[in-house]
Structures are given as structure tokens and as C-alpha cells.
Amino acid sequence: MSTTGSGTAPKLYQRACEVLALDISNGAIxxxxxxxxxxVAERFGISRAPARQSLMQLERMGLIQKASSRGYDVLALANPASVIVAPKAAANDDPKIHFLPSWELIYSxxxxxxxxxxxxxxxxxxEAILAKHYGVSRTVARDxxxxxxxxxxxxxxxxARWFAPALTMQHIDExxxxxWVLEPLALEKAVPNLPEGFLTRVRGNIESAINCQVPQVGSTLDRFEQELHVELLGYCGNSSLMRAISxxxxxxxxxxxLYPRTTDLFETEPFLPEHLEILTHIQDGNIVGAKDAMTAHLQISRERAMMRIQAVTHSMxxxxxxxxxxxEPL
Known part of the structure; x- marks a missing residue:
């Protein structure tokens, strides 16, 4: 369902997908x-959940199609060179996918x-069924x-029972x-610590997306969010503040x-110019303006988040x- 963020290890299904994509492109499959x-689960030593996700990703890539019965059939490639895989996927002789032997194995x-x-x-x-589903101990599930x-x-x-609350309007509002209270403060603290070239890189990414004048794919939008709200704010130097923000x-x-499933909700992604305004204020040395723009952006984003949720809940x-x-359903 998701894409690995910058600097994090690929998820189980992504690693399996990479290896399978390479095998399909070079004819090994x-x-x-x-x-x-x-x-797939047996080949890579993973559970059926990531195995299923890897097959769904391969289908989206056009490498396989749902079979008339059980499983997926491998398709002929119109352009094998277009299949992009991580180099290290091919270099691993061990077919099993190894991660740290802890909760990090399955957390993401x-x-x-x-x-x-x-x-x-x-x-x-x-918790007990979660442990059984992933083939881990109760201790790992508890972690x-x-x-x-x-x-x-x-x-x-x-x-004292665990539950994940629905993203209702009230919960989203909270x-x-x-x-919008915490992130502008972190932004102010982060600006003096930003490495050289950081703002130019992030702003360039946003400007390129705006100039494209076409809907951006979900993974790209997710990266833009990470660059501003996680990567930039991460330079604030206040670990307690960042824990509160998390x-x-x-x-x-x-x-x-939500992003990959609501790309047609807007003609062009409305948060892009908002991000650009924040970055422009920072580059101009107008920190008050940047903080105000961040607050306004988050206040507007609240309404759009609810629109995305409603669109998804009505369609799948x-x-x-x-x-x-x-x-309880929404």
C-alpha cells in the first residue's frame, strides 16, 4: 500500500517485488x-500479506495479470529495459528476505x-492473532x-484493550x-540548521511538479509531504518537540x-503552491511569513483530508x- 520513505529499509513486499520484476525482465521467470x-511467500520466507502486495504491485507495473483461476500469469514485456529494480535485489543470492529480528521486521x-x-x-x-498472522512471538507483537x-x-x-480510532472529522480536527500549533514552531527552529542546498532542492522539486500541469502520482505527493513536514522540520534540533509532532x-x-487513490479528486494538487509559498518565505528570510503560511496550509489541508477520506470510503x-x-464504520 505504501512507498518506502527516504533513508528507510524497503518493506517486505517491495523487496519481493524487486526480485520478481528483475526475474521477469531477464527471463528467469x-x-x-x-x-x-x-x-511467493515460500520463496522469500515472508507471510502471505506482503506476498499478495508484491503481486498486486507487479500487476500495476504491467508485468503480470490476474489468472482466470488461482494466481497471476506472467506477461510478455513490450520494453524490458523499462523495468526498474534496485541493484541490490539482483546481488542477493539468498532468496529469503532478511531484516532485523525484532518488531522492525513487520512494523511498517x-x-x-x-x-x-x-x-x-x-x-x-x-495482539495474539497479530503474532500468529506474522509468525512472530507475542513479545514482538507487543513491541x-x-x-x-x-x-x-x-x-x-x-x-485496557487496544484499538485504532477511525479518522472521523473530530479526530482529524484534533x-x-x-x-498547526507545533509545526510552525519546529519550522522556526529548523531554518538556522538547514544544510546548504536543501531549500533549493526541495523548492526545485515543487516547481517542477507545478510546471508539469498534470496530476502527480501518489508516491510523488507523499515525497513532497515528507520533504517539508518531516525532513525539513527534523532539523529543528528539539527531540522532545519532534516526538510531540510525530x-x-x-x-x-x-x-x-489516500494520495494514490484520490489523484483525480483535484485537477492539480492544491498543496503544491502552498508548499512553495512556505519555502519562498524561508528563502526570503521571512520566518514569520513562513510560519503563517504553514499554519494556513495545515488549516486548509484539514478539509482536503476529509474530502479524500470520503472519496475513498465511497469507492472501496x-x-x-x-x-x-x-x-464502528465512519
């Missing part, structure tokens, strides 16, 4: 071959699975849930209000899910996950 969730995937579903409803989380709590994604109810920024994870239904129980 022949045209007409059948790929299944079970086969679970985070995205849960946050994407909070756009539809609130969900109860069963995952603890991290989700730190990120503001899950909470405990009055009976999270955005925290953002809780309402769970919304950025939801955007990661989330797949069931065994460790999530539906609490």
Missing part, C-alpha cells in the same frame, strides 16, 4: 508462468495496514503495538490542530494510502485482516 501468493507493513483502514472505521486489535501507540495510531479503551503526523501515513472496501475486528 518465463512468460506464461504462474505466480501465487503461497509460492502493519502500520500502513491499520492506518489505511482507519479511513473506513475504528478497529479492535488482537509493534507499543510503537503504534507512540505514533498515536492505537489507543487503549477503558477495558490532529490537525496539534499540527503523534499528529500519523496523518501523513494515512495520506500515503478494505480487505479483512484476521487481527483486526471492526468496531
Amino acid at each position: 518465463e512468460v506464461g508462468s504462474r505466480l501465487t501468493e503461497t509460492g 507493513e502493519i502500520e500502513m495496514e491499520i492506518v489505511s483502514r482507519t479511513t473506513f472505521a475504528s478497529w479492535r486489535i488482537n 509493534v503495538v507499543a510503537r503504534l501507540q507512540q505514533r498515536g495510531i492505537v489507543q487503549k479503551d477503558d477495558s 490532529l490537525y490542530e496539534l499540527r 503523534l499528529p503526523q500519523s496523518l501523513l501515513i494515512a495520506h500515503h494510502f 472496501t478494505p480487505d479483512e485482516l484476521p487481527y483486526l475486528d471492526l468496531m
Whole structure:
């Protein structure tokens, strides 16, 4: 469902997708071959959830198509050179995908699975079934849930049971209000610490997107959000402030899910000129103007976030996950 952010390890399904894409492009997996969730899971030593995601990504890339029965059929490539894969995927002789033996092994995937579903409803989380689903110990599952709590994604109810609250209007209002209070302060603290060339790079990315005059793909929009709201603010030098900001920024994870599914909601992405205004004020030395522009941007973004959520909830239904129980639809 998501794309790996800058500086983070690729997710399980992305690593599997890279290797399979390379094998298809170089003929190691022949045209007409059948790929299944079970086969992919066994080959890479992963669960069926990331195996399914890797196959869905390959289908979006045009490398495979849904078979008339079980699995996917490998297609002939019109242009094999167009298939881009990470070089290290080909260099790994061990077919298994290895990550740190801890909660980090599965955290990013679970985070995205849960946050994407909070756009539809609130969900109860069963820690024991989560552990069984991913083939990990209860301790690892508990560490995952603890991290989700730190990120503001899950909470405990009055009976001390874990749940992920739905992104209702009230919840979104609360999270955005925290953002427009905290992020302008972090911006002010970050500006003196920005490395040389940072603003030029980020502004250049935004200007190029605006000049394209075409809808941007979800992963690109997600990168722009990360550059301003995570990377830039990360230079503020106040770790306590950044921890406070990280809780309402769970919304950025939801955007990661929403952007690819709502690219036709706007003719061009409206947050791009807002980001550009903030960056222009910073480059002009107008920090007060940059902070005001950041506040205005986040206040407007609150309404757009709800529009995206409503568009998605009206057009699709989330797949069931065994460790999530539906609490209340939006």
C-alpha cells in the first residue's frame, strides 16, 4: 500500500517485488508462468500479506495479470529495459528476505495496514492473532503495538484493550490542530540548521511538479509531504518537540494510502503552491511569513483530508485482516 520513505529499509513486499520484476525482465521467470501468493511467500520466507502486495504491485507495473483461476500469469514485456529494480535485489543470492529480528521486521507493513483502514472505521486489535498472522512471538507483537501507540495510531479503551480510532472529522480536527500549533514552531527552529542546498532542492522539486500541469502520482505527493513536514522540520534540533509532532503526523501515513487513490479528486494538487509559498518565505528570510503560511496550509489541508477520506470510503472496501475486528464504520 505504501512507498518506502527516504533513508528507510524497503518493506517486505517491495523487496519481493524487486526480485520478481528483475526475474521477469531477464527471463528467469518465463512468460506464461504462474505466480501465487503461497509460492511467493515460500520463496522469500515472508507471510502471505506482503506476498499478495508484491503481486498486486507487479500487476500495476504491467508485468503480470490476474489468472482466470488461482494466481497471476506472467506477461510478455513490450520494453524490458523499462523495468526498474534496485541493484541490490539482483546481488542477493539468498532468496529469503532478511531484516532485523525484532518488531522492525513487520512494523511498517502493519502500520500502513491499520492506518489505511482507519479511513473506513475504528478497529479492535488482537495482539495474539497479530503474532500468529506474522509468525512472530507475542513479545514482538507487543513491541509493534507499543510503537503504534507512540505514533498515536492505537489507543487503549477503558477495558485496557487496544484499538485504532477511525479518522472521523473530530479526530482529524484534533490532529490537525496539534499540527498547526507545533509545526510552525519546529519550522522556526529548523531554518538556522538547514544544510546548504536543501531549500533549493526541495523548492526545485515543487516547481517542477507545478510546471508539469498534470496530476502527480501518489508516491510523488507523499515525497513532497515528507520533504517539508518531516525532513525539513527534523532539523529543528528539539527531540522532545519532534516526538510531540510525530503523534499528529500519523496523518501523513494515512495520506500515503489516500494520495494514490484520490489523484483525480483535484485537477492539480492544491498543496503544491502552498508548499512553495512556505519555502519562498524561508528563502526570503521571512520566518514569520513562513510560519503563517504553514499554519494556513495545515488549516486548509484539514478539509482536503476529509474530502479524500470520503472519496475513498465511497469507492472501496478494505480487505479483512484476521487481527483486526471492526468496531464502528465512519
